[in-house]
Amino acid sequence: xxxxxxxxxxxxxxxxxxxxxxxxxxxxxxxxxxxxxxxxxxxxxxxxxxxxxxxxxxxxxxxxxxxxxxxxxxxxxxxxxxxxxxxxxxxxxxxxxxxxxxxxxxxxxxxxxxxxxxxxxxxxxxxxxxxxxxxxxxxxxxxxxxxxxxxxxxxxxxxxxxxxxxxxxxxxxxxxxxxxxxxxxxxxxxxxxxxxxxxxxxxxxxxxxxxxxxxxxxxxxxxxxxxxxxxxxxxxxxxxxxxxxxxxxxxxxxxxxxxxxxxxxxxxxxxxxxxxxxxxxxxxxxxxxxxxxxxxxxxxxxxxxxxxxxxxxxxxxxxxxxxxxxxxxxxxxxxxxxxxxxxxxxxxxxxxxxxxxxxxxx
Amino acid sequence: xxxxxxxxxxxxxxxxxxxxxxxxxxxxxxxxxxxxxxxxxxxxxxxxxxxxxxxxxxxxxxxxxxxxxxxxxxxxxxxxxxxxxxxxxxxxxxxxxxxxxxxxxxxxxxxxxxxxxxxxxxxxxxxxxxxxxxxxxxxxxxxxxxxxxxxxxxxxxxxxxxxxxxxxxxxxxxxxxxxxxxxxxxxxxxxxxxxxxxxxxxxxxxxxxxxxxxxxxxxxxxxxxxxxxxxxxxxxxxxxxxxxxxxxxxxxxxxxxxxxxxxxxxxxxxxxxxxxxxxxxxxxxxxxxxxxxxxxxxxxxxxxxxxxxxxxxxxxxxxxxxxxxxxxxxxxxxxxxxxxxxxxxxxxxxxxxxxxxxxxxx
Numbered sequence: 001x002x003x004x005x006x007x008x009x010x011x012x013x014x015x016x017x018x019x020x021x022x023x024x025x026x027x028x029x030x031x032x033x034x035x036x037x038x039x040x041x042x043x044x045x046x047x048x049x050x051x052x053x054x055x056x057x058x059x060x061x062x063x064x065x066x067x068x069x070x071x072x073x074x075x076x077x078x079x080x081x082x083x084x085x086x087x088x089x090x091x092x093x094x095x096x097x098x099x100x101x102x103x104x105x106x107x108x109x110x111x112x113x114x115x116x117x118x119x120x121x122x123x124x125x126x127x128x129x130x131x132x133x134x135x136x137x138x139x140x141x142x143x144x145x146x147x148x149x150x151x152x153x154x155x156x157x158x159x160x161x162x163x164x165x166x167x168x169x170x171x172x173x174x175x176x177x178x179x180x181x182x183x184x185x186x187x188x189x190x191x192x193x194x195x196x197x198x199x200x201x202x203x204x205x206x207x208x209x210x211x212x213x214x215x216x217x218x219x220x221x222x223x224x225x226x227x228x229x230x231x232x233x234x235x236x237x238x239x240x241x242x243x244x245x246x247x248x249x250x251x252x253x254x255x256x257x258x259x260x261x262x263x264x265x266x267x268x269x270x271x272x273x274x275x276x277x278x279x280x281x282x283x284x285x286x287x288x289x290x291x292x293x294x295x296x297x298x299x300x301x302x303x304x305x306x307x308x309x310x311x312x313x314x315x316x317x318x319x320x321x322x323x324x325x326x327x328x329x330x331x332x333x334x335x336x337x338x339x340x341x342x343x344x345x346x347x348x349x350x351x352x353x354x355x356x357x358x359x360x361x362x
Numbered sequence: 363x364x365x366x367x368x369x370x371x372x373x374x375x376x377x378x379x380x381x382x383x384x385x386x387x388x389x390x391x392x393x394x395x396x397x398x399x400x401x402x403x404x405x406x407x408x409x410x411x412x413x414x415x416x417x418x419x420x421x422x423x424x425x426x427x428x429x430x431x432x433x434x435x436x437x438x439x440x441x442x443x444x445x446x447x448x449x450x451x452x453x454x455x456x457x458x459x460x461x462x463x464x465x466x467x468x469x470x471x472x473x474x475x476x477x478x479x480x481x482x483x484x485x486x487x488x489x490x491x492x493x494x495x496x497x498x499x500x501x502x503x504x505x506x507x508x509x510x511x512x513x514x515x516x517x518x519x520x521x522x523x524x525x526x527x528x529x530x531x532x533x534x535x536x537x538x539x540x541x542x543x544x545x546x547x548x549x550x551x552x553x554x555x556x557x558x559x560x561x562x563x564x565x566x567x568x569x570x571x572x573x574x575x576x577x578x579x580x581x582x583x584x585x586x587x588x589x590x591x592x593x594x595x596x597x598x599x600x601x602x603x604x605x606x607x608x609x610x611x612x613x614x615x616x617x618x619x620x621x622x623x624x625x626x627x628x629x630x631x632x633x634x635x636x637x638x639x640x641x642x643x644x645x646x647x648x649x650x651x652x653x654x655x656x657x658x659x660x661x662x663x664x665x666x667x668x669x670x671x672x673x674x675x676x677x678x679x680x681x682x683x684x685x686x687x688x689x690x691x692x693x694x695x696x697x698x699x700x701x702x703x704x705x706x707x708x709x710x711x712x713x714x715x716x717x718x719x720x721x722x723x724x
Contacts, residue, residue, distance in 0.1 A: 226593075244663065
C-alpha cells in the first residue's frame with residue numbers, strides 16, 4: 001500500500017471540499033476532523049469517505065455553505081440547526097457552544113439536528129480536554145442494526161465517545177460503536193474471504209450468521225452483546241439512548257428514518273425530522289472538585305488499571321484511547337497507508353475537480 | 363414460595379431501619395427505594411439485601427443518621443458527601459439537588475462520595491420523569507469484574523440507568539449493569555446446578571469458564587461483550603466511565619479500592635477516597651425543544667420500535683423498562699415471592715430487633 005503524509009491528505013481533502021463550495025475555514029476544519037480518523041487508525045471513518053460526501057453533495061443532500069444557528073437554548077443547553085452542512089463542521093461548532101456554557105455554568109449540552117456524518121465521535125469528545133473538561137459526543141446514523149428479537153434494521157451503529165483529562169498520563173478516550181463490531185470490519189473480512197465471528201451479524205430472517213456478507217444480503221449488525229443471553233438488550237438500549245439524545249431532543253430523524261449515508265439510497269419518505277442528529281456535552285472537572293485533585297486521581301486511576309495483572313499471553317491491560325494513540329505515533333512517523341481502491345477513488349476526485357493528487361511517500 | 367404484599371415488606375424494612383437508628387423519614391424513603399427492586403422483579407437488589415445492610419451497620423460501616431452536605435457546587439453541578447449513610451437515602455437527596463439545578467439552568471449533575479449501596483439504579487433515574495425531565499443514574503460497586511486482558515477484579519458491575527419520559531406511552535427506562543450478566547444470575551444457576559453461558563465469567567487465571575462458581579473461586583465477571591472479539595473492551599470502557607464519574611469526580615473510592623458490600627470482607631487499606639460513589643443527572647426536555655414536541659416524538663419512537671418485525675419465535679420487540687413494568691403489574695396483584703433462605707434471613711432480623719415479621723398472603 002502507498003503511504004501518504006497526514007498534511008498532504010489534509011490539504012487534498014481541503015481542496016476537494018473547497019471545490020464543492022466550502023469556505024476555506026470550513027474546508028480546513030472538515031479536513032482536520034476527517035483525517036483525525038486516518039491518523040488514529042480508524043480508516044473506515046476517514047478520507048475513504050470523502051467521495052461519499054461528494055456524491056451526497058451532488059445529490060443535493062449536503063449543503064457546502066450552511067448557516068449554523070442556535071434555535072433553542074437555556075443557560076446550559078442548546079439545539080443547533082446544522083442547515084444540512086457537513087457534520088465535520090457542524091459538530092465542532094456545537095461542541096464550542098457546549099464548552100462556552102460549561103465555562104460559565106459548569107456544564108454544557110448541545111443536541112444537533114439537520115446535520116450529516118460527523119467523522120469519528122472521539123474527535124469531538126476530545127475538544128474539551130485542553131480546557132480540563134470532560135467531553136462527550138454521540139451521533140445517530142443510518143439504520144443497519146436490529147434491536148434484540150427483531151429482524152428489522154432500526155438503529156445505526158450509534159457511537160458514544162467520552163474523553164476524560166488526566167495530568168501526566170494521556171487522556172482516557174473511549175470511542176465505541178454501540179454494536180459488537182463496526183461495519184468497516186466486515187469489509188475487511190470480505191476482502192480476506194473470511195467468516196465473521198459469532199455475535200456480529202444476523203441474516204435477513206434474524207438468525208445468527210457468520211456470513212461476512214450477511215448485512216449486505218439484507219441482514220443486520222447486532223447490538224453490543226450479540227444475543228439476548230449475552231446482553232444484546234443492553235447494546236440495544238445504549239444505541240437507543242444515543243438515538244434519542246441525538247435526534248428526539250433536537251428534531252432530527254431517528255430510528256429507521258435516519259437518511260442513509262450512501263447517495264444511491266434515497267432518504268425515507270415522510271421524515272420525522274431533519275437530517276441526522278448529534279449530542280455533545282462538556283463538563284468542567286473543577287465544577288466537581290479542585291482541578292489538581294481530579295487530575296492526580298485520574299493519573300492514579302490510569303496507572304492502576306494499566307498495571308493490572310494480565311492473563312497469560314497478553315502484554316498489558318489497555319486504557320481506552322491507547323490503541324489509537326499508538327497508531328497515531330506510528331502513522332505520524334510512517335504516513336497513512338491507503339488501500340488501492342481508496343487511492344483510486346481519491347484520484348477520481350482529483351480528476352473530477354482538476355486538483356493535484358499528492359505524491360505518496362517513497 | 364410464600365408471597366408478601368409490597369406494603370407489608372416495606373413496613374417491615376422501615377421498622378428494621380428505624381431499629382438501626384434511622385429517622386422515620388429516612389427509613390420510610392429507604393424502604394421504598396429498596397422494595398422498588400422487588401416489585402420490579404430485580405430480586406438481587408431488594409429486601410434480600412436488608413440483612414447485609416444491618417451487618418455493615420453493625421460493623422460500623424453504615425451511618426444510620428448521616429448529615430448530607432453539598433461540599434462543592436456550581437450552578438449546574440454539585441458534589442455531595444453522603445456521610446457514610448445508606449445509598450438508598452443519599453442518592454434520592456442527590457437527585458433532588460440535580461433536579462433543582464435543572465429546573466433553573468436546564469440540566470443538573472451531582473457526583474456523590476462517602477455513600478453505600480443505593481439499590482437499583484433505575485429508581486433514581488426515574489425520579490425526574492414526573493417533571494418531564496430525563497434522568498440518569500450510575501454507581502460504582504465492589505470489584506468483581508476484570509478489564510479486558512486482565513485476570514484481576516478491578517471494577518464493579520457499575521450500572522447505568524437512563525429514564526426518558528413519553529406522553530401516552532410508559533417511559534423508556536434502561537437499567538443495566540455494564541457486565542454481560544449480574545452476579546445474582548450466577549446464584550440462580552448455582553441453585554439449579556446449571557452451567558453459566560459463555561461470555562459471563564472467567565476463572566482465576568482469566569480463562570473463560572462455564573463454572574457457575576467461577577467468581578466465588580477467584581475468577582471474575584466479564585464486561586459487556588464477554589471477550590475482545592465480541593466487544594468486551596466496550597463494556598470495560600463503559601464500566602470505567604461509571605467508576606470515574608461516580609468516584610474520581612466526587613472523591614469516593616474507585617476501581618479496586620471500592621469497599622466490599624459484605625461485612626466479612628474488610629475495606630482495602632490506604633483508601634483513595636471515601637465510601638462508594640454515585641453520579642446522578644437530570645435534563646429538562648424543554649431545555650431542548652418544546653415539551654409537547656419531544657413527548658409526541660418519544661411516543662412515536664416507542665411505538666415504532668415496539669412494532670418492529672420480530673424474528674420467528676419471539677412475540678414482540680421490547681422497549682427498555684417493559685419487562686420490569688410487566689413484573690410490577692404481576693407482583694402488585696399477586697405479591698412478592700421470597701425464597702425461603704431470604705425469608706429466614708428476614709425472620710432472623712425480626713427476632714434480633716424484636717419486630718413483628720409480616721404474615722404472607724394466603
